[in-house]
Amino acid sequence: MTLTRIAAAAALALALASPAMAAPLDASHYQLTPAVLAKMKAMEAEGKKLKLKDDDKDDDSDDGKKDESIEGMIKKLDADPRAKALITKHGMTTKEFAMATMASFHAGFYVMMESAMDKKGAADLYKSYTKEQQANIQLMRATYKPTK
DSSP: OHHHHHHHHHHHHHHHHOGGGSOOOOGGGOOOOHHHHHHHHHHHHHHHHHTOOOTTTTOOOOOSOOOOSHHHHHHHHHTOHHHHHHHHHTTOOHHHHHHHHHHHHHHHHHHHHHTTSOHHHHHHHHHHSOHHHHHHHHHHHHHSOOOO
16 A cells, blocks of 8 residues: 555656646737837847847748747747847846747737638637737737728
8 A cells, every 4th residue: 555655656746847748838828918018029129230030030941840839939049148138138038038929929910810800700719719818919909000
């Protein structure tokens, strides 16, 4: 009986301590704020001045070499001292920046495509999103008014 309890405790400890078994990061529950958007906008302007480049910018191939996950973005940012310093300077971590980037991309894409969707389809899609995603869409609508 004691051996069974020890084995169960060891298995539980291993499961809780193993980061490799952790679920991938998901930006669907990351809520953007006006302050985060302001930081990202400031970083974009400074990044242009520093001429930070996107190594994958001109790579349209689907060769499987790009890691487009949030974890992949974090690794890429952590490996670039200038990018990491810029993000840190603005009070964010590379994880927070990657999550905010994905959340803003998702919300911005919805806002951009919303007018091309039929109203019921857009409403149904909106309802399927998490509360954080819905809040991000509302923030994007309020922050970035469409130009005609």
